[in-house]
Amino acid sequence: MYRYDSIDQQLVNARVAQYRGQIDRNLAGTLSDDELRPLRLQNGLYIQRHGPMLRIAIPYGQLAAAQLRKLADISRRYDKSYGHFTTRQNMQLNWPKFEETPAILGELATVQMHAIQTSGNCIRNITTDQFAGIAPDELTDPRPYCEILRQWSTFHPEFAFLPRKFKIAVNAAAEDRAVIRVHDVGIEVVRGGGDDADEIGVRVFAGGGLGRTPMTGKLVRDFLPRRHLLTYLDALLRVYNRYGRRDNIYKARIKILVNALGVEEFARQVEEEWSFIKDGPETLTDAEFERVAAHFAPPPYESLPADDxxxxxxxxxxxxxxxxxxxxxxxxxxxxxxxxxxxxxxxxxxxxxxxxxxxxxxxxxxxxxxxxxxxxxxxxxxxxxxxxxxxxxxxxxxxxxHGLATANVGLLTDMICCPGGDLCALANARSVPISLAVQERFDDLDYLHDLGEISLNISGCMNSCGHHHVANIGILGVDKNDEEWYQITVGGQQGNDATIGKVIGPSFAAEEVADVISALIAVYVDNRTEDERFIDTFWRIGIEPFKERAYAGRDRRKTATADAGAAHA
Known part of the structure; x- marks a missing residue:
């Protein structure tokens, strides 16, 4: 894995010292909360429902054991002895004390970790396939690309205050396990798109994203030689930085710009901007790429038989x-x-x-x-x-x-779930209690294995931190008259054919959600063919059977409640 050089360590140490001074001035009353806000955000510090939350960067999801031990130690001494992994492959501490956050960042720096650009309107943590470097279906290891992008984007002077946050994901495998098509920019490593059939380059998608206006990314360049990766992204970010909307936070993401211009016009503007810098000093030489790639040399594998x-x-x-x-x-x-x-x-x-x-x-x-x-x-x-x-x-x-061997990976209870209203100030509803209710309802591994591959994700608000839009079954917390309700989507999926789920209808009360999930699963069980996954059945029979069963159950529950009330009267 990548190890800091002296420049990396110097930058991180300097940022810790700078942040410590900012917090000290705020506590002394010489730096206002409003002045501090953009500064703390770019160091990963939020103020949440009950207090601060610190988001710690884990570049492209890779950790050394010593780094995880440091996170364990920090969570014990500065938090409540746990952390939360996010969909950006980062870790969040939900209970640190405001005045102790500089000390936390100082300790992180001793193991080559930080919280830089884990928040704010900047380029966030670069993500990739969790099997990067070892996947049999991989064209090449995507981690050198991720590390090059990390170095390029960290403290990039032009892109520190973008119209809105910006997320990049990289995939180099036949199967997209990084969900690149729902990112602001998705990069797919490919071979042979140029004049040389063996040349390695990338395919670039832009304008993906979830949130209140979910969209999948559009192809803006089918093949980009590797040497042009950084200059092309510079051009793309410049177009977004110049024309992305800053008057409306809900329309500030690049997906809105790409949709408004149309992908052809957006791509044309990027190409025009790129023409001025195409072969400039940020051209990625083979020597520089190999320098970074050397950090990801394979470990000393033994010669073993394929079967044991x-x-x-x-x-x-x-x-x-x-x-x-x-x-x-x-x-x-x-x-x-x-x-x-x-x-x-x-x-x-x-x-x-x-x-x-x-x-x-x-x-x-x-x-x-x-x-x-x-x-x-x-x-x-x-x-x-x-x-x-x-x-x-x-x-x-x-x-x-240690409770780490539940055999449910890829099954219904392997849920993505944001912290929701229990912790997040932005959430409209709680997420975790809903996840626990679904877990309890489907706490039968034999049954889960029989159902097979089904994804269920939960978000507590439209920011979609739980990726509910791209789950086979998605649950979204909404606020109705100061009460928590939950909207259900069906038919989303990740992978090469990433698809946004469809809303089945009006939202449900919290106590109804587990029953609704049971109803949706029952439709699948009643209609599936041999070896057919939930998503396959959905695409074959359509949304109507799922909708009918979900709301039929609601009608039965209302009738039963009314009958019980009449009997009591």
Whole structure:
């Protein structure tokens, strides 16, 4: 993984000192709260419903075990002994004390971590595939691209105060596991789009995003030679920075500009701007790319057989282990190795939350079994990317003792869920209680495995931090007359065919949501064919059967309530 050089460390140390001075002046009354606000935001500090929230950067989701141990230590000493992983592969601390945040950032700097540009109207954390570098379907490792983009975007003088926040995701695999088409810019690494059939370059999508106006990104350039990556993005950001709306926060994202201009005109303007800087000093030379790529050299893998007899025997003899392998163990490009997802979605646990003790346990697993490194997924789980197949049973056994081996990855209870109204000042409704109700309703792993692949995501407001729009079943908290209600969407999906879900109708009260999910699942069970996923059934039969069953249940509940009231009277 990437290690800081002296310049990186100097920049981070200087930012910590600068931030400490800003907080000191604010506490002394010489820097107002309004003056501090843009400064603290670009250091990841929000003021939430109950107090500060600090968002810590995890570039492209990659952590060293020592860094996770530091997060565990910080969460114990400065917070409530847990952290929350986000869909941008970052970590949030929800209970730090305002005056202690400079000390937290100072400690993070000792392990090459920071909170720079995790908020504010700037380029946020670059995200990618959690299996980057080890996926069998990968054209190349996307992490060097991510690191180059991280270095380019950090403290970029032109793009520190954009019209709105800006998110970039990179994919280099046949299957898009980074959801690049719902980002402001999505970058797909491809081969052979230029004159040279073997040349590596990128395909660029722009104008994706969720929120109150969800859209999938549009193709703005089918092939861009790698050397032009940074100059082209400079041009694209300049067009957005110049013409993106600043008069309306709800229309400030690049997706609104791309939609208003039309993708052809937007692309034309980018090309025109690019013509002035195309071969300028930010041209990415092969030497510079290889310098960065060297940080991502493969670890010292052993020469192992593709199949391990002990692993196969354990799968055959242990039903619980076999279930975990089916859902949580993933193919690796190196024979004898696998990637293992550690689920943060156990029943009764807020999705994406990880305790200090669990962080220590994961760090220990990474040190013993995965070359001291781990990945955070945008689905709010953790991955050990380089586990020998012969070690998987021991990994599972240890993970199980720490509540990290729930065999539900990719299933209904593997939910993405934002913190919602329990913590977030922007939320219209609580998310976590809804996730817990769904977990309890479907707390049967055999049944979940029978249902197969279904995604369910929850957001507490239209900002869509829970990615509900791109889930097979999406739940959105809304405010109706100062009460919490929940809008349901069906038919969204991630991947190469990323699709925005469709609203089934009027919203539901909190106590109805689990029943509605049961009704939607019942439609799928009644109509599916052999080996058909939920999303396949939805596209075959359409939305009407799901809508009818969901609201038929509401009518039955209303009738039962009325009858009970009449009987009591």
């Amino acid at each position: 007899a002990g692993f196969a025997a354990a799968v055959a003899e242990n039903k619980a282990f076999a279930a975990w392998v089916k859902r949580s163990v993933h193919a690796h490009r190196v024979p004898g190795y696998a990637a293992a997802t550690l689920s943060l979605k156990a029943t009764g646990q807020a999705p994406g939350d990880i305790t200090s003790d669990q962080m220590e346990a994961v760090a220990g697993l990474a040190e013993r079994f995965s070359f001291g490194e781990l990945r955070v997924t945008h689905e709010q789980n953790v991955v050990l990317a380089d586990v020998r197949r012969q070690d998987l049973f021991e990994v599972w056994s240890i993970a199980r003792t």
